[in-house]
Amino acid sequence: MSLLGRRLLDVYQTEDEQLETLKKWWEENGKSALFGIVLGLGAIFVWRAWQANTIANLESASNTYQSALVATGFNNREEARKQAMEVVTNYENTGYAIYARLILAYIDNLESKYDSAEEHLKVALEKTDNESIRHEINLRLARIYIANKKADQALTIVTSGDPGNFAAQYNEIKGDVYAEQGKVDEARQAYQQAITDSESLAFDPRILNFKIENLR
Amino acid sequence: MLQIIRNIFTGWIAVLFIALLIIPFAFWGITSYFGNSANIEAASVNGVDISLAEYQESYQNIRRQFQNISPILAQENEFVKQQTLDKLIDRILLLDIKNDLGLRVSNEQIRQAILEIPNFRNPEGFDTVAYNNFLLRSGFTAPMFEAEMREDLSLEQLQTGLLQTTIVTPVELRRIAAIEQETRDIRYATIEYGDFRDGVEVSPEEIQADYNENSGSYISPEQVKLAYIQLSLDDVAQDITVDEEDLVTYFESFRDRYSITERRKVRQILVYSEGEEELAMAESVANQIYDEVINSGMSFEEARNQHDGDEISVEVSDFGFLNQGVLDTEVDEAVFNAEIGVLSEPIQTDYGFQLVIVDELTGGVRPELSDVRGEVDTDYRRNEAEKRFFEIYDELAVLTYENPDTLEIASEVLGLDVQQSDYISRAGGSNLLLNNQKVLSAAFSDDVLIEGNNSELIEVSTDQIVVIRVIEHQPQRTMSLSEVEDSIREKLLFDKVSDITATRANEIIEKIRQGNDADVVAGEYSVIWTNKDEVSRTDIALDGQILEGVFTAETPAEGENTVTGVPLLSGDYGIVLIRNVNDIDPESLTDEDVADIFTRVMQNNASRAWSNILSDLKANAEIEIFEDNLN
Numbered sequence: 001m002s003l004l005g006r007r008l009l010d011v012y013q014t015e016d017e018q019l020e021t022l023k024k025w026w027e028e029n030g031k032s033a034l035f036g037i038v039l040g041l042g043a044i045f046v047w048r049a050w051q052a053n054t055i056a057n058l059e060s061a062s063n064t065y066q067s068a069l070v071a072t073g074f075n076n077r078e079e080a081r082k083q084a085m086e087v088v089t090n091y092e093n094t095g096y097a098i099y100a101r102l103i104l105a106y107i108d109n110l111e112s113k114y115d116s117a118e119e120h121l122k123v124a125l126e127k128t129d130n131e132s133i134r135h136e137i138n139l140r141l142a143r144i145y146i147a148n149k150k151a152d153q154a155l156t157i158v159t160s161g162d163p164g165n166f167a168a169q170y171n172e173i174k175g176d177v178y179a180e181q182g183k184v185d186e187a188r189q190a191y192q193q194a195i196t197d198s199e200s201l202a203f204d205p206r207i208l209n210f211k212i213e214n215l216r
Numbered sequence: 217m218l219q220i221i222r223n224i225f226t227g228w229i230a231v232l233f234i235a236l237l238i239i240p241f242a243f244w245g246i247t248s249y250f251g252n253s254a255n256i257e258a259a260s261v262n263g264v265d266i267s268l269a270e271y272q273e274s275y276q277n278i279r280r281q282f283q284n285i286s287p288i289l290a291q292e293n294e295f296v297k298q299q300t301l302d303k304l305i306d307r308i309l310l311l312d313i314k315n316d317l318g319l320r321v322s323n324e325q326i327r328q329a330i331l332e333i334p335n336f337r338n339p340e341g342f343d344t345v346a347y348n349n350f351l352l353r354s355g356f357t358a359p360m361f362e363a364e365m366r367e368d369l370s371l372e373q374l375q376t377g378l379l380q381t382t383i384v385t386p387v388e389l390r391r392i393a394a395i396e397q398e399t400r401d402i403r404y405a406t407i408e409y410g411d412f413r414d415g416v417e418v419s420p421e422e423i424q425a426d427y428n429e430n431s432g433s434y435i436s437p438e439q440v441k442l443a444y445i446q447l448s449l450d451d452v453a454q455d456i457t458v459d460e461e462d463l464v465t466y467f468e469s470f471r472d473r474y475s476i477t478e479r480r481k482v483r484q485i486l487v488y489s490e491g492e493e494e495l496a497m498a499e500s501v502a503n504q505i506y507d508e509v510i511n512s513g514m515s516f517e518e519a520r521n522q523h524d525g526d527e528i529s530v531e532v533s534d535f536g537f538l539n540q541g542v543l544d545t546e547v548d549e550a551v552f553n554a555e556i557g558v559l560s561e562p563i564q565t566d567y568g569f570q571l572v573i574v575d576e577l578t579g580g581v582r583p584e585l586s587d588v589r590g591e592v593d594t595d596y597r598r599n600e601a602e603k604r605f606f607e608i609y610d611e612l613a614v615l616t617y618e619n620p621d622t623l624e625i626a627s628e629v630l631g632l633d634v635q636q637s638d639y640i641s642r643a644g645g646s647n648l649l650l651n652n653q654k655v656l657s658a659a660f661s662d663d664v665l666i667e668g669n670n671s672e673l674i675e676v677s678t679d680q681i682v683v684i685r686v687i688e689h690q691p692q693r694t695m696s697l698s699e700v701e702d703s704i705r706e707k708l709l710f711d712k713v714s715d716i717t718a719t720r721a722n723e724i725i726e727k728i729r730q731g732n733d734a735d736v737v738a739g740e741y742s743v744i745w746t747n748k749d750e751v752s753r754t755d756i757a758l759d760g761q762i763l764e765g766v767f768t769a770e771t772p773a774e775g776e777n778t779v780t781g782v783p784l785l786s787g788d789y790g791i792v793l794i795r796n797v798n799d800i801d802p803e804s805l806t807d808e809d810v811a812d813i814f815t816r817v818m819q820n821n822a823s824r825a826w827s828n829i830l831s832d833l834k835a836n837a838e839i840e841i842f843e844d845n846l847n
Contacts, residue, residue, distance in 0.1 A: 029231045032229075032231045032232050033231045033232070033234075035232065036231060036232035036233070036234070055320065058318060058320045059320060059321070059323070062319065062321050062322050062325065063324065063325065065373070066321070066325060069373070073380060095316070095318040095319050096319065098317065099317070099319075099373075102381040103377075103381050105381070105383065106380075106381040106382075109384075109386075112386060117383075129316060130316050131832070131836065132829045132832040132833050132836075133313065133317075133829065135828070135829075135832065136378065136825050136828070136829060140382075140383040143383050144383065144385065146388070147385035147386065147387045147388070164835070164836075165828050165831045165835055166828050166832065168824075169824065169828065176388065176391075179391075207392060207817070210392065210395040210396065211395065213771075214391075214394075214395045214398070
């Protein structure tokens, strides 16, 4: 640490001389040392305050979201919609906003408001990074597309991209689209594939079998 | 690196730099640089370690849970191990998503959840004593437990939030409902096993041949008979004599434990304030309410109604009887220092301003021995028994170790009976005490089985131990023909008769498929058709296997039949003829028709989604299991 540092450690200096050196050092560098400490402390306090604020924000998002979720469970749609909208508007950048959109899409679907459901799911998809959750949202979107008479878009979702461990459900929806379009053979093939895909997963393939039996 | 710092940072920059470096140490200390590196790991998931201690605790919990559902599964170490690992790994993977999404439940949600845990409740409400005892027992501090609860509840939000919003569209629902409600008009007949059994013989040669061919599967497993001495805390407690003087001394020293905790019956008025802006307004409303109750003698409800139109919301609640420590600190203090029936002044808290009144109090009494004698007696016995238990435990350990080829000496010295078991295999036997993995592995260990020594003392539960030795041993062996003759005969007979019914049924089916009239064919084979219209998938009047045949059979073309055979477990053979399928038009179904199946289909989709997510997460994770540490 420069000449100054070495001089501080000089063993040949007397105590008085050392004191003198210290004083001199302080005159030269005291301000920047103090400034450094103040700067550092400031940074820490700002950071801590910011963190506390983020947490408080998150927790109040969580409270509102929880009310929405509980209302959804009781099928109190009006309340659920109100609370979920509040999360979406006031806490847009939290994960709760994504989850609140799932609630909104769920209620929209129950009320046959497919355009709005589509919109919520698309935004949720955009904001979700986790691949597994994305798959689930994709499947929901595909279902809504079918209900909204947009079979082609549904088909695009279930045929593009790597299905991961969700192959069975992608194939089931593929079958649903084909069945809807009256393509019996393609539908049967997709359902069969879905049954094969589910075998390792210990699912009850009853509904899939029903769907096959019903093709004609 | 230091050299580089030296060269680059000189003069005031260096000083500034050092000052900045000092700060983290001042705040977090040097300890954060040294983790607890001595941990042994059970597994590692995406770089997060699961410690062996954590694994073992969870293992025991899971085993205990399975003990109630299926004691046999609970003893399968490999099974319990897999369940434990799955659970711990899933948790870490889910915590990852939870953190990605940034879910975090609030302190209030945690408080509510803790208040609602049944173990921490008594008839009057939250039981602080039970809660503190739980913390003490489990070695948690309150903040640790709360942190754990925060994780659990956040994970619950993650799961519920995803599953409860599963989408089943009305279109899909109608389609499934239509399929489920479809009915079929059918005829069916069965070729009865009983009609063809007579006259079918199984010769001794056939039995011999089957035995020769399959003797590998007629095996009796290795078995042992055990002699054992058991010692349980309860038995020891029975034999403790209670001396009055000792009982009094015991009571005196643990008197506090028997006093009844003070509880206060609390009502409150809460004036909410959201944020700084409302603080002043809330305070003035709270002061008004205080005045209205004290001076105008209004009830809480009346006072609240006075402020119905205000921007500030006011809430009245009746908490019933509360223990100390349940409410927020400031309020709690006020409540437990309050005079009965006197309203407190407004207390400022995180929610706003609270006014509390105590209507009544119970407990807070120090009891006399005569009041709680029964309880003290039990506790005293148990306490004494524990001491005695460990004395006997030590003696038993020494006596059975020093006399490794008999239990008799220990039995005589300690006055404990030697008992005997029936034959037990590695999978266990009928004796519940010995149906314990530790006992079984000791029984079949080299030391006990081959060397013929006494086992070590085995803890079958926390207050019960057992020591065993093998008195008879039967190695694994192939059962003799005479032992299995009867069951082979039964099996061969069943195969023969089932073949006959199957052959006849297939002849009938073939003829009908060739275009012969079903009634004529039935006449030839003297079978009788039963007609049934509108058979639904849930028809319980029909044999389940036949019903499955009805709905897996091919759909007939208009005006035609399809026919199919259904082998039944009873050895009978069913023939199903589909005359007509009654389709349902999905569009014709009402909302009520589909409401019934909504929940079921949604749950089905939700549980598929959830297990897909878990397996998908697992497939994409880096999971390492340290098998060597687990056994």
